Amino acid sequence: MTLRLGLIFSTTGPYAALGQSALAGALGAVATLRAQGVGIEPVIRDPGGDAARYEAETAALLEDGVQHILGAITSWSRKEMIPALERGGGLLWYPCPYEGFESNDHVVYLGAAPNHHVLPATDWIARQGMRRVYLVGSNYVWGWETLRLARERLEALGVGIVGERFVPLGSDRHDHVLDEICAQGADCVIDSLIGPPNASFLRGLAARDPGRVGRAGHVVSFNQTEADIDALGPAADGLLSAGSLFEGDAGAALKGAARRFAPNGRVSAFLASAYAAVEILVEGCRRAGTDAPRAVFRAATERSVATAMGEVRIDPVLRHAAIAPRLALAEGGRFHVIERAATPLPADPYLTAQRARVPPRPDLRIVR
Amino acid sequence: MSPAPLHNFAGRSALVLHRSDGPGRNIVARCDRLAIRARMLRGDVSPEDMAGIDMVILDIDTGDDGQLPWGAGQAPVPLIGLVGSESPGRLAWALAQEVDAYLPLSALGNLFSALVIAHETFARKAERRRREARAAGRAAGQLDVIRAVMALAATGGDEAVALKQLRAMAMVERISLENAARRILSGGRDARAGGR
Numbered sequence: 001m002t003l004r005l006g007l008i009f010s011t012t013g014p015y016a017a018l019g020q021s022a023l024a025g026a027l028g029a030v031a032t033l034r035a036q037g038v039g040i041e042p043v044i045r046d047p048g049g050d051a052a053r054y055e056a057e058t059a060a061l062l063e064d065g066v067q068h069i070l071g072a073i074t075s076w077s078r079k080e081m082i083p084a085l086e087r088g089g090g091l092l093w094y095p096c097p098y099e100g101f102e103s104n105d106h107v108v109y110l111g112a113a114p115n116h117h118v119l120p121a122t123d124w125i126a127r128q129g130m131r132r133v134y135l136v137g138s139n140y141v142w143g144w145e146t147l148r149l150a151r152e153r154l155e156a157l158g159v160g161i162v163g164e165r166f167v168p169l170g171s172d173r174h175d176h177v178l179d180e181i182c183a184q185g186a187d188c189v190i191d192s193l194i195g196p197p198n199a200s201f202l203r204g205l206a207a208r209d210p211g212r213v214g215r216a217g218h219v220v221s222f223n224q225t226e227a228d229i230d231a232l233g234p235a236a237d238g239l240l241s242a243g244s245l246f247e248g249d250a251g252a253a254l255k256g257a258a259r260r261f262a263p264n265g266r267v268s269a270f271l272a273s274a275y276a277a278v279e280i281l282v283e284g285c286r287r288a289g290t291d292a293p294r295a296v297f298r299a300a301t302e303r304s305v306a307t308a309m310g311e312v313r314i315d316p317v318l319r320h321a322a323i324a325p326r327l328a329l330a331e332g333g334r335f336h337v338i339e340r341a342a343t344p345l346p347a348d349p350y351l352t353a354q355r356a357r358v359p360p361r362p363d364l365r366i367v368r
Numbered sequence: 369m370s371p372a373p374l375h376n377f378a379g380r381s382a383l384v385l386h387r388s389d390g391p392g393r394n395i396v397a398r399c400d401r402l403a404i405r406a407r408m409l410r411g412d413v414s415p416e417d418m419a420g421i422d423m424v425i426l427d428i429d430t431g432d433d434g435q436l437p438w439g440a441g442q443a444p445v446p447l448i449g450l451v452g453s454e455s456p457g458r459l460a461w462a463l464a465q466e467v468d469a470y471l472p473l474s475a476l477g478n479l480f481s482a483l484v485i486a487h488e489t490f491a492r493k494a495e496r497r498r499r500e501a502r503a504a505g506r507a508a509g510q511l512d513v514i515r516a517v518m519a520l521a522a523t524g525g526d527e528a529v530a531l532k533q534l535r536a537m538a539m540v541e542r543i544s545l546e547n548a549a550r551r552i553l554s555g556g557r558d559a560r561a562g563g564r
Contacts, residue, residue: 101480102477103398103477103480104477105476105477148372315401317397317398317400317401318401350375350376350401350402350480351376352376352377352378352401352402352403353378353403354376
């Protein structure tokens, strides 16, 4: 039996670098599994970063008999795909960090949830004694929700928010934001911008205020990875990011996939999650003895699955993967993990377990 | 942006009214992940069942007024209605119960949205009722004000002086004009003596 796997990633367009990284992970896993005799036929589609095309591409694949799709980078594109998945009975394996507050019966969420990225990163900011934080994000759901939560969390921890701005998607006119950051003397900028505007913003910030570059945590991101860090240049030095995996923790399988399939040759959380998604899907099919989505999901979630990222357990009710979050600082285009959770943390997409409290670093330990 | 509505239900209790096991169990499992203590109930709800309950999630297809220990539209907690058949009669019943949010049984993944909407709707409804009760109280008091002014004027002076006296009394006692009028009508002139 050959499993047909839809791969819908924008490998062209404004966030092509992220799509290329995720696609590389998927293709790496397909190649490895094929070598082990598992038949998988990838069906690749590129919506070019145009949210409006995701629904049609998804519907066309499902009509063509594809039942499992690995894809989407942004929440916007995922939300476009969901109606088609619901109509066609398909299952989306979504490999990216996102802002939470979703649990759709046709999606498996493999990336970091807010308790894996926003909470550890904001708690870290508070522990550093930073007192003046500026929030900037793209004007869509990722920016809105991550910054809303960051504000709520930081204020509860007694950290002041000195400004908050949302920039239209794709716009790189942010001089007024840079003016405000400098005027307010923000010691930390939380950056939820996405795509090329993020690079021009960080380069602009470094040019305007060179003294901050290199200082640990002068910029904090909840989703910066190796997929597009090269575009930031030295402006990224000192940037703190939270994520499910950084390059230094990658094993041979992920490194091999990156060498073979990633245009920049690098491992990112996108690549790793996409790689693991294919492994989990195939194991689910093997356990279930079918590729019918409901049966595969049941089988894949009844116990954990061994993947290139380690054992991954997916909550059968909330449909999210448990992840051991890491915090890492960028230097010279590489991330250095400074803290990592000892064990995987179940995703808490609705943040029901959270109460405002001063966190005595509950699950993270220092690594040097 | 406007502040987020109530969106953390951790520690609250829900009663799930459903006559079949499958959907009921699904909802209880989802509630569990949202840190809501949910209990499934198949039959009628007694007042004792409602002790400590913060919300009720009920099946519109099989619901009836006799099942619930309150009159239509008088639920003491937010109601989340599960939509199954979409028959007009069933929806009419749910509307009469003033269900606060609707959730299609085919979309249980959106339970969270329904909870947020139900709690916000319930809170606004309660606020509207309080405002209406206050307005109704004021309207009903207008006749008392007229009667009190006439009673005061009858003891000497004219209506303008009587109204001024009534206002002064309301201000000193820190009560509404309508309540001051009621005191005068019930307790005679020296309402202050019988006040507290």
